[in-house]
Amino acid sequence: MKTTSAAVFPDELQEEAHQVKKKKRISKPIQSLLEGDYLSREGVVKNLPFLAYLGIIAIIYIANTYYAEKTFKEIETTKTELKELRYQYITTKSTLMYLSKQSEIAGRAQLIGLMETKVPPYKIFYSGMTKPNGKGN
Numbered sequence: 001m002k003t004t005s006a007a008v009f010p011d012e013l014q015e016e017a018h019q020v021k022k023k024k025r026i027s028k029p030i031q032s033l034l035e036g037d038y039l040s041r042e043g044v045v046k047n048l049p050f051l052a053y054l055g056i057i058a059i060i061y062i063a064n065t066y067y068a069e070k071t072f073k074e075i076e077t078t079k080t081e082l083k084e085l086r087y088q089y090i091t092t093k094s095t096l097m098y099l100s101k102q103s104e105i106a107g108r109a110q111l112i113g114l115m116e117t118k119v120p121p122y123k124i125f126y127s128g129m130t131k132p133n134g135k136g137n
Helices: 011-035 042-046 048-099 102-111
Strands: none
Touching: 042 048, 048 102
């Protein structure tokens, strides 16, 4: 026969009592967090300025990220616009080169009634003579 006193527990009861204590340890912090007891503690209240500082830093970080994305999008649209303007410049330049050829100018001049000259150009030299009013150069 086994005699058990009130102070001595069988092994099974000790393990069961040990498991109950672990469950209480896990559920108490979660319960205090859900009930809001955690936020009313003195340590948290004392650190509110630091938490506010961290919040402000987080907001600035998020705003900086949005600003960087906006700037990147503007740079990309500017690059696209620059490419389009470069293509337009090249097209306009080639059109101007085509239209400024001597044969094109002569053909368009004939349409409005102008004729191309057959006499080559010549230089007119000024001898430096005085003008009729009597004054020199």
